[in-house]
Amino acid sequence: MAIISVDHLTYRYSEELPMVLDGVSFDVQEGEWLAIVGHNGSGKSTLAKLIDGLLEAAGGEITIEDQLLTPDNLWELRDDIGLVFQNPDNQFVGATVADDVAFGLENRGVERNEMKRRVAEALVQVGMDGFEEREPTSLSGGQKQRVALAGVIAIRPRVVILDEATSMLDPEGRREILRVIRELKDRFQLTVISITHDIEEAAHASRVLIINDGRIVEEGQPEAIFEKEAELLELGLDIPYASRLKRSLNQLGIQVPEQYLNEEEMANWLCQSLLKK
Amino acid sequence: MPITFEKVDYSYQPNTPFEHQALQDINLTIADNSFTALIGHTGSGKSTLIQQMNALLKPSSGVVRVNNREIRPDTNNKDLKPLRKQVGMVFQFPENQLFEETVKKDIMFGPLNFGMSEAEAEEEAIRLITEVGLDESLLERSPFELSGGQMRRVAIAGVLASKPDILILDEPTSGLDPKGRQQIMDLVAHLHENEHKTIILVTHQMEDVTKYADRVIVMDGGRVAKTGTPKEIFNDVDWLKTHHLDLPKTTQFAATLQAQGFQFPEGLPLDEMALAQAISQQISPKGASDHG
Numbered sequence: 001m002a003i004i005s006v007d008h009l010t011y012r013y014s015e016e017l018p019m020v021l022d023g024v025s026f027d028v029q030e031g032e033w034l035a036i037v038g039h040n041g042s043g044k045s046t047l048a049k050l051i052d053g054l055l056e057a058a059g060g061e062i063t064i065e066d067q068l069l070t071p072d073n074l075w076e077l078r079d080d081i082g083l084v085f086q087n088p089d090n091q092f093v094g095a096t097v098a099d100d101v102a103f104g105l106e107n108r109g110v111e112r113n114e115m116k117r118r119v120a121e122a123l124v125q126v127g128m129d130g131f132e133e134r135e136p137t138s139l140s141g142g143q144k145q146r147v148a149l150a151g152v153i154a155i156r157p158r159v160v161i162l163d164e165a166t167s168m169l170d171p172e173g174r175r176e177i178l179r180v181i182r183e184l185k186d187r188f189q190l191t192v193i194s195i196t197h198d199i200e201e202a203a204h205a206s207r208v209l210i211i212n213d214g215r216i217v218e219e220g221q222p223e224a225i226f227e228k229e230a231e232l233l234e235l236g237l238d239i240p241y242a243s244r245l246k247r248s249l250n251q252l253g254i255q256v257p258e259q260y261l262n263e264e265e266m267a268n269w270l271c272q273s274l275l276k277k
Numbered sequence: 278m279p280i281t282f283e284k285v286d287y288s289y290q291p292n293t294p295f296e297h298q299a300l301q302d303i304n305l306t307i308a309d310n311s312f313t314a315l316i317g318h319t320g321s322g323k324s325t326l327i328q329q330m331n332a333l334l335k336p337s338s339g340v341v342r343v344n345n346r347e348i349r350p351d352t353n354n355k356d357l358k359p360l361r362k363q364v365g366m367v368f369q370f371p372e373n374q375l376f377e378e379t380v381k382k383d384i385m386f387g388p389l390n391f392g393m394s395e396a397e398a399e400e401e402a403i404r405l406i407t408e409v410g411l412d413e414s415l416l417e418r419s420p421f422e423l424s425g426g427q428m429r430r431v432a433i434a435g436v437l438a439s440k441p442d443i444l445i446l447d448e449p450t451s452g453l454d455p456k457g458r459q460q461i462m463d464l465v466a467h468l469h470e471n472e473h474k475t476i477i478l479v480t481h482q483m484e485d486v487t488k489y490a491d492r493v494i495v496m497d498g499g500r501v502a503k504t505g506t507p508k509e510i511f512n513d514v515d516w517l518k519t520h521h522l523d524l525p526k527t528t529q530f531a532a533t534l535q536a537q538g539f540q541f542p543e544g545l546p547l548d549e550m551a552l553a554q555a556i557s558q559q560i561s562p563k564g565a566s567d568h569g
Contacts, residue, residue, distance in 0.1 A: 039454040039455070039456055039457075040424060040425055040426065040453065040454040040457060041424050086452065087452075140319050140320070141319070164452075167451075167452050168451055168452045170319055170481040171481055171523050172318075172319075172521065172523075173319075197454040197455060236454065236455060236456035237454075237455055238455045241526045241527075241530065241549075242530075244549050245527075245530065245549045245552065245553060247549075248549045248550045248552070248553035249553045249556065249557065251550075251553070252553055252554065252557045253557075253562055254553075254556075254557055254560065254562055255562065263530060263533075266530075267530070267533050267534060267537065270534060270539070270556060270560065271534070271537045271538065271539075273560040273561060274537075274538055274539065274559060274560055275559060275560060275561060
């Protein structure tokens with residue numbers, strides 16, 4: 001079942017500027033992990049803001065849980081969609097970690113004891129229990145993003161949108177946040193939309209959309225998308241490591257299977273090809 | 278002249294209950310025209326270390342020498358202006374520091390501050406915008422209309438305007454997309470090779486370390502844990518793991534293959550072409566299909 005439907009969506013920042021989104025249509029299925037991949041300026045973050053009602057579309061429709069998104073039902077529907085932004089330093093409002101996670105609940109008038117319980121639970125779920133009284137500024141980037149995620153899941157959304165949420169983190173912080181998201185997704189049957197230019201992050205998805213110049217140019221499972229190496233490079237995106245190695249092997253005249261191999265499959269194939277000593 | 282550190286310690290908020298020793302017994306030499314990568318876990322002291330190099334922070338004890346100028350705990354701040362001109366610092370997310378109405382004014386800010394005339398500074402701005410790979414027509418635009426990668430290049434141009442011979446960059450590609458990252462690293466490589474600038478690059482991107490650096494400094498817990506060439510550093514796989522450092526993708530993959538019977542007598546390769554060549558000598562050209 002589609003939890004979000006986007007139909008011929010258009011957007012531009014002003015009349016003189018070109019379309020940022022130019023007739024974008026797609027469905028998000030309940031419980032899937034959808035990666036929306038594109039280079040900076042491709043329109044992918046604008047799309048996230050439109051779905052969360054932070055921007056108003058110039059044309060087209062967004063349907064969330066069978067309701068057409070309008071200014072009237074925006075606040076109600078927004079409770080079902082949590083958004084984690086790129087910069088961990090720009091999304092803190094509380095003086096302590098616990099205050100920060102509580103912020104969205106306070107806004108929604110959640111009763112005090114219930115609020116405390118949900119904050120405590122959310123911090124356990126992202127592995128940040130014990131940090132309740134710490135100042136957000138004293139945390140590492142990865143920890144900050146996990147606190148931001150706790151604030152989002154405390155609201156109990158059905159959809160979590162990650163808008164470049166890992167791109168400012170070091171490799172360890174990035175792995176940490178992706179692991180937590182996978183756990184949360186499985187535990188709460190969340191729908192995840194990750195907006196990213198990181199091909200490794202896209203590999204976590206069940207489906208990938210590639211967006212370029214405000215249009216969807218490719219759609220498919222990660223394995224199928226990763227086979228389109230030349231196109232990905234042309235669009236200013238990376239290709240997975242095993243594909244990069246495959247291209248180097250091809251240049252040396254070694255015939256590697258044409259279909260996409262992940263790192264484990266590539267290692268297995270190479271080991272099978274190893275000349276016996 | 279090189280940069281040297283001699284027995285440098287540094288503490289934040291000394292003599293208070295919040296005292297935190299961020300650097301301990303640092304002894305280092307960074308040669309002229311070298312390209313040094315500074316790596317280490319978040320909180321290992323990398324940022325504190327680079328701030329000693331242009332005296333944004335002064336040692337609590339010991340001495341830092343940059344181009345024969347000494348920075349000691351009691352060095353007068355007034356004496357440091359020429360040094361700051363020679364050591365350009367590109368902070369993380371430098372685009373956050375853009376503030377002028379136009380790109381041109383932003384690039385001119387530094388040189389004017391260092392005493393250049395208005396006309397000279399303007400000439401410099403025109404030269405630098407092309408140097409960092411942007412079109413001259415952007416000079417009259419507001420920096421805030423530019424893309425993230427463009428803003429970052431404007432910020433770098435502003436640092437280059439004071440003509441530093443040492444350039445320190447703190448994670449200059451963080452948050453950029455693949456194309457933006459490549460453009461910034463191409464620019465850094467150009468400044469090193471063609472403008473002969475000494476480069477100190479703080480990074481978590483191990484692939485960039487292998488591709489560009491001739492020397493690596495590994496920081497851990499406020500100390501220099503190791504120095505060496507990228508090949509030396511990345512071939513000690515177990516040591517890197519115990520220090521929570523990532524391997525470059527190729528080295529990691531080569532280590533996996535080594536565990537399954539591949540041999541790398543010249544050490545684990547650092548880039549995919551070197552790995553492909555080592556592999557090609559050990560498998561049949563048609564791969565697994567040849568012997569089923």
